[in-house]
Amino acid sequence: MADDAQAPDAPAPTPRHLAGDDVGIVHARDFTHPGTFAFKSGQAIEGFTLRYETYGVLNATRDNAVLICHALSGDHHCAGWHSESDGKPGWWNNLIGPGKAVDTRRFFVVCANVLGGCQGSTGPSSADPATGRAYGTHFPFVTIRDMVNAQKLLLDHLGVSELHAVMGGSMGGMTAMLFAIEYPQFTRRQIIMASTANESAQAIAFNEVGRQAIMQDPAWNNGDYPRDGGPRVGLAIARMMAHITYLSDAGMDRKFGRRKRETAGGEAYTFDAQFEVESYLRHQGQSFINRFDANSYLYITRAIDQFDPARACGSLEQAFAPIRAESLVVGFTSDWLFPPEQNRAIALALLRAGKRASYAELSTDLGHDSFLLESPDLYTLISGFLERSETYVFDFAI
């Protein structure tokens, strides 16, 4: 997803950390699981840490938790502000807060950086206790199931008895889906947005080009690089390219069109950034390398590529058989990375498997990043689903 949670052309957010309508100043915490953690790959590590945030209060019956699952480049900081001088809030701050669609007066909201990530959770950039150096590519291969299992341990630690809901967009939707499959007794509702039950060849192809940009950068050095170094060129290229896939042709035309940079004035003939879209992308690439680890990018994109619950079970319907959660699936018309058809297919498979499921398709030109959309329609849809006991609306187009 984009660097910030705002719709691409929304005005810069006004700090509202003192206002009553968001969760205010928040602090991340670390959960450390002390025991051996076995990955789906058969590999294991001794202990891991997940960095997470919570908003709201766990109720007495410990069943009002909503687990937020982030996308590829997201993190645990999905609402509120880290300090009064913070430039921007958590990435889903528009959705989560007191009185918002995910109402923190009612729900205990939990969000953790995924296992394999690089924002405080254990991943390839963490120190391997056996060597004291970063794991690099010695880190076990991570799957979405491993991410789910690690987050379940966190929820157990927090005393959550069952999830009111699990929700996420893009990879977060895959995580939610697998939570509902792996922990059916624990998961009452799932919201899957801008996601897929398995990537198309095109989506795998884009991830592969990103990985090649990283791995062919000599500074990658087989994954063994210093924390402040590494394949920054390759990672920036990967990000620039991926960023295009998060937007849409129409959205980019509306936002940038063929406008040229003012500073490019007379420089009609140059390889410098001449069009606005060029300097925007360069900025996206440069800001990403300051916050993301290249090995985590390899591991997490691979986990996304490999996600395919139907494959192991013969069909998506069979993969969904254990699910007890009620489901809301949301597709966005302009999302060409995980297009509406792929989201609708999830809802249809849930229905064919005899589950309660709704599908909504929202018209937008923001592309894949539309799940971050500031949209009253989306808020109504989500709050309605979270607060109703049952939903049967199907193919509800807004």
Added chain:
Amino acid sequence: MADDAQAPDAPAPTPRHLAGDDVGIVHARDFTHPGTFAFKSGQAIEGFTLRYETYGVLNATRDNAVLICHALSGDHHCAGWHSESDGKPGWWNNLIGPGKAVDTRRFFVVCANVLGGCQGSTGPSSADPATGRAYGTHFPFVTIRDMVNAQKLLLDHLGVSELHAVMGGSMGGMTAMLFAIEYPQFTRRQIIMASTANESAQAIAFNEVGRQAIMQDPAWNNGDYPRDGGPRVGLAIARMMAHITYLSDAGMDRKFGRRKRETAGGEAYTFDAQFEVESYLRHQGQSFINRFDANSYLYITRAIDQFDPARACGSLEQAFAPIRAESLVVGFTSDWLFPPEQNRAIALALLRAGKRASYAELSTDLGHDSFLLESPDLYTLISGFLERSETYVFDFAI
């Protein structure tokens, strides 16, 4: 366009250089313009060479020439075979030959590698007479108009009095369009396929990521690199990414889906090429760096980005005002790089400008590369247009 002129999943071509249905063994020639050549940018070079091929015979009235314009990564070798042991024919061999849609029994077909290219024509990898070393980024900025003007000098040299037609796909369509604008008395027909009157922000963005992959590769060295070296990593990444934009989601799913490589057998957890689409793309990247110059890639993509005849004239209709050619514009349903709407817009602007123009839209899942399609419908359309004296069919959908 793709490395070969075949539809992506067509069977490997059987060498047919001795069969009567193609132009057989052909030889490229060089045209050297001796004088000063002034670029649109205001820069100039002393003399240039275009490498070209011709098929068929120029008639007595010297008005049966068809100029073929190639795309970004194409070249002058668009039909026939260079030797009996050649593995594949020219990139548009399916279209050009005796009795084919572009009938070499009737037409004198000319195709030249563009100015700024790297397949024998003068470009950044050519030696600068002033220094004896490759021009690199000291080569003047090239525009589509410069390419057109250079090809006009070649046609003059060949004794062509007027073009029966100019035609091309993608950048070749831009070249054809500008030929019809710049040399209206000289151009009787134009065929524009899978092209655009100006790129969208998304298309510029993809080109920019490719350029950044090249320019951020340390081996680029500001464009000063040895012929057998240079930014091979960056160029391969640029090509891999661009290649995705030449195909379509549906076409890639049909061709590759989520199939894994047989050799990837038990290697479920690897960053090696695991999915077939990954090894296909890696192959595309590697084969490209052996035949293409990175600086030419920069120059030609920039020329494509800057192409915008409407901008200089106020509107596309005004830009088209000088045109006397009859036009056929062809869009392809699965082309998301230069989608059907952008092709239809060209035809509409021609009609609004009072020109004779037809538009056809072909259903295919081959994406942007569809103009290389082996399709009897396409052949009928093109041969009909080339052989009729007038055409008025509009929005003729196949």
